[in-house]
Amino acid sequence: MKIKRFRVDTRHWGTILLLQPIPREERQGDVMMVDPWGDMACLREVPDFASLIPVVSGDVFSQAMHGFAKPLLEALGREPKFQLIKVPEPYRVCSQRDNCVMFNALRCRPCAKMPECWLPEVEEGARRAVALVMLAWAEGRYVVVVEGAEFSL
Secondary structure, eight states, rough: OOOOEOOOOOEETEEEEEEOOEEEEEEEEEEEEEEEGGGGGGGSSSSHHHTOOOOEEEHHHHHTTTOOOOHHHHHHHHOOHHHHHTGGGGSBBBBBTOOOOTOOOSSSSSSTTTTTTTSSSSSHHHHHHHHHHHHHHTTTTTEEEEOOOOOOO
16 A cells, blocks of 8 residues: 655644555546545545545645644644544454454454554455554554645745
């Protein structure tokens, strides 16, 4: 899965950890289209989960990368650990619970100390993407989709 991991150091809010899917270019007829969700496009098939991932403009993201993080923080919302609490019930169950000798109902769920082997109970196509997002949140990393052009200095 193609993703970028960022670290933005700010004076007022400290360090902000980010995870962003790398946009993917697709040809549709004679036109090249850019999908900002990249390899995480399968998450759009899980709408109640995808709604937890903020979509920000490239301009807001670039401002954060150049030191002005307030607009990005406003778009991101609550801290990642609180996103784990908002995960809907069908995605809170580990799909490996019947086959895993280490399964523990108290630990093998979306939480700050979620095990790395945890895989959600979703369709096979979206399973890896959902697990990646939830593990990023457990790590304290915001997951963000950047839509539109970014600028650089």
